[in-house]
Amino acid sequence: MEQLSFLTGRWTSDTPDEYQEESWSPIRAQNITGQFRVLHKGTPVFYEFWTVEMDHNMPVLKLKHFNAGLIGWEDKDKSTRMPLRKVSANEVLFEEEDGSTTLHYQRTGDTLTCTVHHERTGKDEIFHFRRQP
Numbered sequence: 722m723e724q725l726s727f728l729t730g731r732w733t734s735d736t737p738d739e740y741q742e743e744s745w746s747p748i749r750a751q752n753i754t755g756q757f758r759v760l761h762k763g764t765p766v767f768y769e770f771w772t773v774e775m776d777h778n779m780p781v782l783k784l785k786h787f788n789a790g791l792i793g794w795e796d797k798d799k800s801t802r803m804p805l806r807k808v809s810a811n812e813v814l815f816e817e818e819d820g821s822t823t824l825h826y827q828r829t830g831d832t833l834t835c836t837v838h839h840e841r842t843g844k845d846e847i848f849h850f851r852r853q854p
Contacts, residue, residue: 740759776804822840834847
């Protein structure tokens with residue numbers, strides 16, 4: 722779990738039309754939590770909330786997606802589960818249990834790049850963040 726500490730902090734991406742913010746808490750009690758939000762032209766449109774917890778001696782990212790108004794995507798007692806597949810000093814890969822989606826983070830200095838790969842479509846969503854104080 723300690724290898725995930727490179728993620729901690731507040732990360733943002735800001736363009737004229739869209740603001741993205743991602744925050745990762747410090748690791749405590751073998752647990753890290755976080756949130757992501759997207760504002761389009763100043764209006765909230767999307768949120769994610771997550772935790773990485775030990776599950777059968779393996780870190781597992783468990784997240785929930787929400788539209789504006791906190792309208793959930795997953796059923797109330799379900800979450801998207803992504804066990805850790807690879808980790809190093811500045812890189813981590815989580816993968817959904819069915820292999821349909823991977824979430825890859827890589828940190829270089831004050832830059833954090835997140836790549837979400839969707840196996841079904843073969844498409845990637847790439848997010849570039851800068852570390853904030």
